[in-house]
Amino acid sequence: MTTQTAPGTARSLNEVPGWFRAIDQDLFRVLLDATATEPGDLLEMGCYLGKSAILLGEHLRAEETFTVCDLFGVESHGLYSRRDTLAFYRQTLTREAFEANYLAFHENLPVIVHGRTTALASRIERDSCRFVHIDASRTYEDMSGDIDIARSVLRKHGVVAIDDYRTEHVPGVAAAAWEAVFTKGLRPVCLSAAKLYATWGDPEPFQRAVRSWAADRVDRVVADEKIDGDPVIRVINAIPGPRGARRLALELLPPVVSRALVRPKTGR
Template structure:
């Protein structure tokens, strides 16, 4: 399967059978960032912190060029080094998660596994400074864990590097927003774009710009940008599905959200899709 085919797979909730949470909008946005980095000649590994069953890792696995690697960090079914907050979150949202589930899903779409660190992200000091060009943060959602993951991202990102922060606007896990905006208010983090699910930013003042990302979005018929919003000294554009793309997926989306809101401990993990 190609990157284009996987994006189509993600965009059809009725056919997407990889459990997890990745909006079609963000799947397209991650591809846009990768394309802009490739055009700029940015080099480095791709790091994902928090993989669950592989929905976004599979996408990221299409990005590395020769000499680059996808690195995935998740505790999976390991109990080593987990904090009390880790245990609570895992029991609530990821009960029964096994590393084998991730590996089985990933190998459906790729010939070999990425580099996997089955450990808490606090132990990613093994990664070299400035060794990555893209870091996707979707690990533990406490303030302390997100703050540490952001510092890891800042350390390992090289020239042109981009950090993508999941759940930046989710009301039920405010620690992510607290850590993200704390980093922004420190003055070095530059916003590039945001969606309902993820915020895209860089610490490199000579790196990607919001306009470059917006230009990349303009080349995708599934996406559109909203007018820029002033955030202190910077501007950032919201990105959503186009109305025509929304209509294409509306029936499946209704089914997906019905599954989500049905509730019940035995309900399968919802296939999240939408703006």
């Protein structure tokens, strides 16, 4: 996360506090462009201080609606996995700070739903969204419900981005995300270190868009994987130099090979 900047004073996205990594900023842009073949609304569940919302707003077209839902630090009991996380959000997250940050980059605010994400089920039309970002509660029950809402409001050829799908201190998020893959028809498109990107439609066109984008980059690498026989791609940072090549090999090679690379040398 960047150094804390006073709300509304940031002049670049990287100055806005938040955990929105550069590689995910790239993937958001690629997939937002890929979903823009026809009008569709944007939805974010959990916005913190607006870093990802600001980027989403850059891709909002005149005929589309962008909705943001967050508790903004109020009535947050039970929604975070650790007490210190709850305290942190209460101290730093306010609706006023989010609005100031967003308006530093855009003329108009998105539609703001100040409350729990359960309210979205009756506020967002079915099959109306082309991109949904889920980054709200960290409990299994809430995350599972948020995925169900995304499934309802996302059009068939839309994309959902699920944050923290592999973070160790929020196992409920991982449980809900992979449950959706294996029991709710969610099909992974690609994986970053922080987010799972998926669709209830055909992932191949989106994977093609990611591959095409990565082919022109020297700082990104695409690795091919399979989940239950279906192709999925991982997108990781390319690290220049000999050490970078070794670290990249550790990321990409099978475990039996990567273990050989890290095996300590013995003297003779």
